[in-house]
Amino acid sequence: MRLVAALICMWFGGALLAPPAHAHAVLTATEPADRQALLSSPAAIVLKFNEHVKAVYVRLLDANGAVVAGPSADSIDNDVRLPLATPLPNGAYVVSFRVISDDAHPVGGAVLFAVGPAPAAWVAAVPAEAGHGWQIATATNRAAHYIALGLAVGASLFLALGTEADALYRRRLGLIAGTSVVVILITAGLAVGLEGGLVLQSPVRELFAAAPWSEGQETTQLRQSLAAAAVALLLAASTGLSGRAKRVLALAGALAAPATIALTGHVVTSGPVWITAPMLFAHALPAMVWFGSLAPLMAATALPVQAAARPFSVFSRWAVAGAAVAVVAGGAVALAQARTIEGLFSTDYGHLLLLKVALVAAAGGLATWNRLRLTPRALRGEGSAPTALSRTIGVELLIGITVLAVTSALAGMVPPRSLALGVHDHDGADSAPGYVVGAVSAGKSATIALEPARAGRNTLTIHLAGAGWAGVEPRSVSVTLGNFQAAIEGLARPLRKVAPSVYQLDGPEFAVPGDWTVRVLVLVTEFDAVTYTIPIPVAP
């Protein structure tokens, strides 16, 4: 009953702590509009968003890629403004921008426009992003953070609940808790700078320069890091106390640790925060306690049977219900992110999510085996059972660490639900470096992206967007690829429809580097086609 009350408190607590902005910032309009041809130069470039954003940079590039204006721009409420001091000469231009929303999520993109007559075809390269470095560094740091949080929670809970256990066991748990607290503090601090670097997309080696850190302080990551540090200190304090105070502090820390995760990230922003934050909490709390319990349980297998009985019985009492809550809440969160079953199979996010589910299922299988077979045998005092139990718990622990690593990678990716909005997130969190061009033919525009635009396996994505395509459902989209230097021509491939007006080719066709020509054929009716011819450089 007390637990229910505590959970209800956390529900409201989670809702109060959660950030005020509930969604990714979405670009709603621009002046000039994308692919608009203006009679004369505009006085300013204006990007309009659905919520308040802060400009990181806005660059105006001419057709040769030279910076004409920017990168500093003004943020006024939901608008970002780049004033132009001198009128632009006739020609095609690209506005490349990166802004940061109140939920700490960087959003980037590009807009094409022309001054003077509209070009027959828009071909403008959008500068590629700095790379995966920040994503990898952030995901690694986050994984270490999650793992340390889980270990600290488990160790301090077992220390608080198992007061009668022997001294060596307590020393071991104390060591786990202490080390984890230190790791939590370090990773929480690093996260601020890493988040700033992710936003700025500066080279990764500049992590210890001032810029990423001052940028990071502007994001919600700062709040999350401070909260995590507070939780770590709470847990550390609990290990030093005794009796009732120890139990209260450990329990409070264990409840607060998963709540800190709900302070930032895309899961929280996917819906009404009073639903998503408690849902995430309901998933993270039992998952974290479960994971955290593995190390103390493993240590307990070395104890004499009578002493080991208590940790195991406490864990067993809560394990089944906890696992059920974690799986159900996790399933609900996952469903909200993937949106469609198709999204699970057609996106990287979905693939990772499936991997996580498979790993959790494997861990669940092991846990069931432990509970039904090994634990009773060990508690009966059968000689070989504790060793076997310790080994399977060790495997479970390794799987748990992998699950947390996958989870932290998921946290850095843009889920299918955001892609379904049709928002082009060229942001550091999800886009690979690649090549993106816009093209217009017969009044219909298309965005063609090749990722990673390096020799080997590539994904070619064609997005048919804009007014010209309203109410038009193409019969098929195919491409003919050619690379003159490599003597490749007429390589014809059909494209797969992956979402409304988004078509994709995923394969090894761009096997050699060089200048490729991609000819896109959109068959609108049997007798009408729209074609685009796009040169795309493929790096070695």
Place this chain on the structure above:
Amino acid sequence: MSRSVLIPAAIAAAFGATAVPSWAHVTLETKEAVVSSTYKAVFRVPHGCGAAATTAIRVRFPDGTLSPKPMPHAGWTLTIQEGTLAKPITAGNDTVTKGVTEIAWTGGKLADNEYDEFVIQLTTPAEAGTALFPLVQECEGGKANRWILAPGVAAQSGPNGEEIDAAPSLKLNPKP
């Protein structure tokens, strides 16, 4: 020029000479006409889709075309599809919104190594310029060459190696 460039270039040249099965398109026999005049459109079909035999020819008309009448073809089923025109035809107070939208000869078999002509008599549009007759050539095995692109647009290959290329075009000259 280095060797690494020369060899692929030579291969490319060889491919260019041999890989493309035929340069011949489906074209009109008479490529010029006068606006608003009676014109006999003769569509010349020089080959199939790759090696597959042609089984159907379907034609659409440039906006402003009046009363197209196809010549029946022994062994082929003729279909004249009528409906609302993509663009109404107006001459003074006279507006035509309905008419023939597509003519098709189906159910025949024209082997790749045979030649045939399909004929439609029509009244040409009133506007001078280039008039296009988008044409779909259906073949055995579900293939279809599409002669539908505007002049100057680069040819494409369909997913099954079909040709997607220029539509038969007619130059319409003003009245002398």
